[in-house]
Amino acid sequence: MRFAPSRQPSARTRMAKELLIEYVMKSPLFKHRSIRKFKNRPIPDDTLREILEAATRASTCGNMQLYSLVVTRDAALRDELSPCHFNQPMVRQAPCVVTVCADVHRFSMWCEQRDADPAYDNFEWFLNAATDALLAAQNLCIEAESHGLGICYLGTTLYTAGDIARILELPKGVIPLTTVVVGYPDESPELTDRLPLEAVVHYEKYTDYTAAEIDELWAEREESAETKRLLEENGLPNLAQIFTRNRYRREDSIAVSNAYFALLRERGFFNN
Numbered sequence: 001m002r003f004a005p006s007r008q009p010s011a012r013t014r015m016a017k018e019l020l021i022e023y024v025m026k027s028p029l030f031k032h033r034s035i036r037k038f039k040n041r042p043i044p045d046d047t048l049r050e051i052l053e054a055a056t057r058a059s060t061c062g063n064m065q066l067y068s069l070v071v072t073r074d075a076a077l078r079d080e081l082s083p084c085h086f087n088q089p090m091v092r093q094a095p096c097v098v099t100v101c102a103d104v105h106r107f108s109m110w111c112e113q114r115d116a117d118p119a120y121d122n123f124e125w126f127l128n129a130a131t132d133a134l135l136a137a138q139n140l141c142i143e144a145e146s147h148g149l150g151i152c153y154l155g156t157t158l159y160t161a162g163d164i165a166r167i168l169e170l171p172k173g174v175i176p177l178t179t180v181v182v183g184y185p186d187e188s189p190e191l192t193d194r195l196p197l198e199a200v201v202h203y204e205k206y207t208d209y210t211a212a213e214i215d216e217l218w219a220e221r222e223e224s225a226e227t228k229r230l231l232e233e234n235g236l237p238n239l240a241q242i243f244t245r246n247r248y249r250r251e252d253s254i255a256v257s258n259a260y261f262a263l264l265r266e267r268g269f270f271n272n
Contacts, residue, residue, distance in 0.1 A: 028145055033191060035150025038093040038183035042073075047147050048096065051182070054143035058135040066125070067133035068103040069140070070168050071096060080167055084160040085179065090152060094181035099157070099164060100137045102129035104269075105173030121173065126269040133177050141180060150185035153178055159256055162263050172268045193221055 043051075048071070055069060072078055073096055081099075082091045091097060104125050108118035119125075141151045157164060161176045170176070199217040209217075218239075221227060227239050234242050244250070264270055 029142065031191075032141075032145065033150070033189050034152045035183075035185045035187060035189075036088070036090045036152055037186040038090060038095070038150065038181070039186045040093075040095075041184045042095045043149065043183065047149075051140055051143045051147065051149075055136040055140035058132070058139040060132045060135070061128040064107050064128075065132060065136075066102060066104055066107060066120075066129035067136050068101045068106070068174060069136065070099040070101060070170075072099065072168075073097075077167070081164065084163050084167070085154050085156040086159075088154070088156070090181050091154075093186075094152075094183035096182040098137075098140065098180045098182060099168060099176050100133050100178045100180065101170060101174050101176050102126055102133050102269075103174045104129055105171050108173060121268045121271040123264075123269060123272055126175075126264060130177055137178060137180060140182075144182050148184070149182055152181050154181065158260055161260060162266075165263070165267070170267075172266075175263060175267045175269065193224070195221070 052069065052071070056065065060066070072081060075092070078092055078097055081097060082088075085091045104118075104120040108120055111118040120129075137153075141153075144151050155178070157176050157179045164170075164176045164179075165174070168176075195217055222239055230239065230242055231237070234246055236242055236245065261270075
């Protein structure tokens with residue numbers, strides 16, 4: 001069962017905010033903000049190495065470490081990558097751009113050099129490699145923030161994965177999943193909201209939502225000043241339509257999906 005939604009959302013909201021303040025004092029995880037403006041300041045080599053070492057300590061399927069982290073610090077190469085991320089300024093501003101890749105290439109080479117037959121060129125092992133890679137990416141981000149650095153994930157990676165693979169000269173068996181920009185923050189944005197815990201946690205079994213529960217779970221976000229600003233800016237009647245009509249449209253999602261599936265085949269992940 002899932003937590004039953006409170007009949008007093010305002011009281012629940014106050015309690016959640018009080019708990020958040022308490023947690024922020026205890027754990028850096030509760031202080032996370034996406035940073036999109038960075039200072040013109042390089043990351044010391046020893047600090048960067050600690051961050052990357054922390055990434056490698058993430059959980060991994062069979063201790064195979066089916067990922068690669070392509071660390072780009074060269075300004076000219078970051079300029080070349082920038083259009084792949086829709087020319088967002090942070091790609092050029094941040095001193096370090098990390099392209100996170102699923103990678104079965106390295107492990108397959110090791111097998112082949114020892115007369116072992118690798119069978120990792122299929123969709124199952126793409127999923128295993130993707131899990132490994134994203135766990136490593138999150139470790140990287142947590143360690144970076146512990147050093148006073150800021151990070152931002154770039155979902156644009158999926159839109160232009162083929163171009164990124166070409167620029168970074170990725171071999172077959174390696175495919176981009178996401179990108180993380182890392183650097184010293186030049187802004188301190190407010191914490192963004194999250195849905196109440198009972199929106200995402202189910203106990204013992206999945207408990208489906210009633211229409212009333214859906215309304216309550218999104219109520220605070222829908223009534224916020226930020227949402228009102230977005231509705232006026234987009235000229236739409238509700239927040240959901242901003243997502244479906246402007247941000248993540250069906251036709252775009254299908255096009256990106258088709259392109260990424262084609263890239264998976266090209267990169268050797270569909271020998272099924």
